[in-house]
Structures are given as structure tokens and as C-alpha cells.
Amino acid sequence: MNYYRKNFSHIYVEKAIKDHPETERILESFPHSTIVDIERYMDVFSPTYQDFYSEKASQKIILAKSVSTLLFPGAPVCQSFGNDHFYYCSGVMNCIYDCEYCYLQGMYPGANMVIFVNLEDTFKEVEALLAKHPVYLCISYDTDLLALEGILGFVKKWIEFTKLHPSLTVECRTKSAGFDLVEALDIPDNFIFAWTLSPDEVARKYEHRAPNLSARLESIKRAQSKGLSVRLCFDPILHVTNYLLFYSAFFERVFSELDIDLITDVSIGTFRISKSYLSSMRKKRPCEITTYPYETSGGYYSYSDAVNTKLLDMAEKEISRYIPAEKIFRI
């Protein structure tokens, strides 16, 4: 018996954006949800004392107005793919998927999803940056924006915005199988879809609620059949039992199914996370991923140098059978 309410049983709406057209549009997708008016999103997102994992079992949506910037400089643990002026946008906080290794569990106090609906203010901010220099912007780090496209339509808005700004490069990272939702759009070259792929053994065990490998590959194939060049992210590669067995078969499957000429580049990385996030994750969710005896260096936890090298070398060796070395970015 499931004692929890369905996800999005409640939508909390900040008074400041109650009449915003996006709010009204998003609420139309939830005719059966209970709408609760709130003053400040933090009262629901981060109350005195909450249980992240219980919240994850029955996630709520909080519609809010961003009053400060949502653009942040890219973190050193994130891959910039050689771009200068690397930023990420945190327009949605939290994700409908539930990956055991996800840093959001360490970063946020609660699991409810905050959606800042005033995207137009973020667009203005990006334009202000673009007036100074080109911008490389990742819009789907603290969530999976494509997975939410059916209710938000934000990817479409970002595509349209990107089309107007040639000196902007946007990356939309996803594990979603929902490319069909944006398939009909004219997607410019400076808008890059980046799929995170994992072997099915990893996806099944650690990437809860996310589409399986076949579904992700199908979505990528749809994008490629439109002539779109995509980015592949094999990140994090996990040091788990039998990894050698299944990662090798996995790379072979990915590159035999996809059109190699339509792969912009590939990133590989192993599990790495800030110390404070991991301590928080260990308390909230003790599991194989969080309790692994990582080593610490420069404020981050990761595998030992030897393990990291072993994993990345293995991945690079396998991938370079299909993709030129200069297209493989390693963290």
C-alpha cells in the first residue's frame, strides 16, 4: 500500500507570481492538485525541520518569483568544454528523477521542486552578460529541464531565446526520453542537447525514476534524425561491482546505435562532490554511493587518484575507438 500522495498533489504558489501568465499556464496542467497560496517559497522549501526522502516520495511544486540572480559561474567540478564565460542557470531547483549520486540531495534542504516562473528576468540578465562577452550557459544542472517540458515548456523558450543570440551557447543536459516534445522546433546550432548516459545496470540501480538506456538512446536518435548534433555525458562513471564488465558493453552499444558523425563531443567524469554536500547526503540517504570510502582533496570527495585514473582511462580507451580524442573531454 502506498501511503504517500501522488507527486504534485499540492502546488504552492507565491503571491508575487500568482497572476503571472506562466503560473496560470503551469497550473492548467494540474487540475486535480490542491493550490496553496504562500508568501515566500522558502517557507515551504526550507522549513525548520523536514525529511528530504519523505518529501521525495511525494514531491510538491512551488511556483516562485526569482528576486535575485539565477545565473552563477560554473563550478570547477563541472566541464566547460573549453568555453570561456561559463555560467549555469538555476531556474528550477530539484528534479523529478532520483539519482542516488545526485548532488542536489546535499545542496538543498528539501526535495520539493521550486520553479521560478519569471524567466523573462533571467533572459534580461543573460542579455546584459552578452553585451559584455559571449556566454556559455548550462540551463539544466539543478534539475532536468527536458523531463519537465510537458508541464513547463521552458526548453522551448530557451531555444527561441538562444536563436536570437548567436554569441550565446546553451547546454541543456538531460536523462529524459522526451525529445519529441521539442522535436518540431527549429533548434539552432548554439543550443546543445547533452544526454547523460549510463549502463542499464547503473541506471536501474542508482538512477531511480529516470528513463532506461534504450529510452534515452531512442530520444537521441530522434534528435539526430533531425540532423541535430548532440553531446554525450558519461558522467559520473561509478566505481561499482563488475563495472568493467558492463561499461565496456555499454560503450559499444551506445556508439553502434548512434550516428557518430552527429556527436558534438563527449564528456567523461567520475563521481566527485563537495565535502559538505556528501556529509549531508550521508545523513539523508546512507547508501552504497554515499557511504563509499572516498578520498578528500581540495574540499571535494572523489575516488582515489588510482581509481579515478583507472575509470577514466577505461572510458577514454573505449570511447576513442569511435570518437576522435580531441572531442573527448575529461574531468
Added chain:
Amino acid sequence: MIFIATAIELEARPFIEKLNLKKNPDHHLYNIYTGGDFALIVTGVGKIASAMAVTYMLSHFPVPDFFVNAGMAAGDEGVGIYLINSIKDLGSERSVYPAMLLDIDLPEKPLCSSDRVLSPDEVKKGYLYDMEGIGFFLAASKYLTNDRILLFKYISDNGIADGNLSRERIESAITESSALVAEKIKDLTMYKKEMKTTLVDKARFDAFADYYLMSTTSRKDLLKLLTYAQFIGRDPRHLLLINETVAKASRKQAGIRFIEELKNELLP
């Protein structure tokens, strides 16, 4: 355990009967009734009284699975029982929100807590009004996560200022409503917070660490490894085997070696 807070004895009585509670003789500051999986406290009227009683309860008993506030409310909604999804303190204008995670089949309403009885023109449509909710919630949320704090409020009249809050009127409304609320509260016993498993028996762990003269850091490292062992399907108890032939002078080194070897053994 499930704790219940009611403001007055009259509201408590149906729960005492339905849940077979007995007055607890160990507590004299409050009327507290206990029995089986339940404990009930009569808090007194008002948010401060409610907060004090909840704090008393939570500092004298182990933290329960749920803490429920059940009682009368006013408002111009129809007669019925409501689950509360937000609570506003009309004094400070501050609002708090129960997490609304459990699938409880009741209509929901926002609640306003006031320090005084309101006149009809101060009552907003769609809201319920009481005098305890905010105090109850704020005190309980110091001890429990907000998914474990539930408020059930019942409406019996919509003329709180008509001066006709007679004992009979309240009593019959309470008796009707409380039967259903008691059932809802009983349902909560099926939903238990997952017990945090004790990963390693403490006495066994201490005996092992003491034998190998482990430092605090080594103990922490060992505990982390044993926790990880459990998640990869190894039984930590089988890993803590003392080699009784090690001389005392070599035990510290042997302990450090043990941790290193265990790490190598466990990692993929």
C-alpha cells in the same frame, strides 16, 4: 507512537474512549492519557498553552512517529472535518506548512490561528480559525519533521461570535467528528517511520576497536567502511573477527592494517 493534542478536556474525551486511553499518573502538570500506541495531552486554550504542552510532551516522552492536533475550528465553511495544509499566525502574519505527504482522504483547508475570538466580519471565506494551531505546529516542528505533524480541525458552527458556543452544541459536534478523526489517527499507525537499522552492534564494534587500540579517527574510518559493507551486501558482523593471538604491543598497527585490508577487500 502517535501523540494527540487537544485544547480542552471535552475534545479529548472521545479519543480517550475510542483509543482506550488511561490517565497517566506520572504527570501532574497536564492531563496526559496513554494506552497502546497513543498518548494524548490536554494543552489548554491558546497558542502559548499549546506550544508549552507540546514541548512538555516531547521532552518527557520519546519523539513519536506523528503528533496530531485535533479540535474544533470556526469559519464560514460547511460543517465537516478538514486536514490543515497551512497555518497562519494572525499575530505575526507568519505562515507554516505541514508537508501533506500522506494520502489522507479528507478535504483540506488553510488555518489561521488567532489570540482572540474573531468577529464574523474578520473571518475570510475559505479559511478555518482556531487559537492553538500555530503554537502546536511551531513547538512540534522543533522535534519532528513537518511531514509528521498533522492537524485535523472540525467545524460545527459558523457563528463563533454569536455567543452560543454551548457545551451541548460543542459536545455533539465533537462526538460526531472525533469518531472519524480517531479512525484517521488509527490509520497512521500503519505508517511507521522506517527504523534506522543499527548497522553494527555497538558492543561488538567497541570490543573490536578497543582490542585493536583504535584511535577516534580509526574508529570513524572503520564504522564508515562497515556501513558501506552493508550497502554492498556484506554483513558487517562477519567482518569484525578478532584475532586473539596478536600481542598487545602490535595491536594498534594490526588495527590500522585491518582497516586498509578491509577497504581493499570491499572496493570493487
